[in-house]
Amino acid sequence: MNALLMLLPALGWGIMPPVVAKIGGKPANQIFGTAVGTLIASIGVFIAIRPQITWQSFVLAALAGAFWIVGQTGQYTGYKNVGVSQTMPVSTGLQLVGTSLIGVFIFGEWASSTEKIFGAIGVLLLIIGIWLTSVSDEVNAQVDNKVRVRTMIMLILTSAGYWVYNSIPKGLSTSGLAIFLPESVGMVIAVCLYLIFSHQLKTFKEPISWINIIGGLIFSFAAITYILSVGANGVNSAFVVSQVSVVLSTLLGIIWLREHKSRRELTYTMLGLVLIVAGAVVTTIF
Template structure:
């Protein structure tokens, strides 16, 4: 954190400078996580190519962060962080498969909403959050908004074949199941005393090990030889940029503010899916999608505040 502390000390001489730095740190994670889905989808390849490149890119970035900052971490925390990183791969593989099956603009709101619902409920039942009646009422309201938002973004007017409709339903079910990986990934760090930057390297090591197991289990060893896999390293660097700036934003702006603003990423990725990836939507689908995004962001705000 010395780099950030040095910048903060410099900007402290000018209050406006501090505000600009803090606002920038609020926006950068949302930008990074919002760009990741369409960039990976544009780079192409199979989900195995995409997840391998992303994991390797994240490892490269985390090694750089470790060399610069030299954070301290205990062995137990190292192992738990690696375990969390491995579960992130479960969620991300599901998300990447979703891009191929139903597109970025439909996958991201569903996936993000499911992450928020699961993480919120784990916070309640495992970590004892929402202890008062008011917190429980507003927290439940936030989860309800998330669920309605997910449902709205999943509505489609497509009159495709029965096989295509079955694939869409199967993809949504797959996203529900694989989102459990994100829930574990987001929950484990809450029980660790070390900072996010300290656990960044072990998380990325866990990611790479999980990817190797996934590739071996699915017998896709050829992806190591394919150029598409290594082009997707860019995805890992983008993810790392978002993750590091988010950690710095938490330090500068507080957990609640940093987290809520970071959820704007789902709006960015969904819009880019439609504009950049040319994922067509009817007027009705677009209306439901935009309404769903508003509810997902509102649900994120409510569950985070309470």
């Protein structure tokens, strides 16, 4: 059962990027729809299980949700600028490094020497694999390279939001599905503030914003199973295996969204995906 919980978030998060990219709209439309869809799903979960949660945990979980908006807005901007198959490997790598270090140094995971050695090997394999999938031959125009560099810098800065989002649940006295509703409340509050301060109020009434609720429902499936997996498997194992989603999202970006890759790029991508799976297996088993 624990192994299944580790795989389900990868399925949800792997499908979500190409679906949201296919639906379209601006990043503001996408992040608003995703937040609202998540809130809808979380209300349904709350009604079904009626979890108990303290006010302190509610506030911290809402804060985690707000930080997720930071990371996800950066990712959606990446889809628009350089595509899903370029954004996801870089975003995944940044999340992986930050969250793994937090798990080790703050939560004391990988306590034994053996766990540390194999954990480090697994993470190294994942990082190399992710780097290989991001190799690009595009040198067509200087402006393209500038856009790519700006996008990479933006992803580095916004990935800090993911680190907080992925780590807070482990430190809460209340955990599991009890924190899903407050997380989604934090998401909606944060996205509303973002739209207000960025002067994008028309996003609230644009139809494409509401169609993007689909992305929020897919995210909810992944988030619920991730919350359960963190409790059962620990931050590092749950997070690392969930990032196998990059395999699915990258392939769908190439095949379904028809994002172009040269033969060399495709070769590096396939090799990188193999290393990602290998790294996740090594990290999880040992």
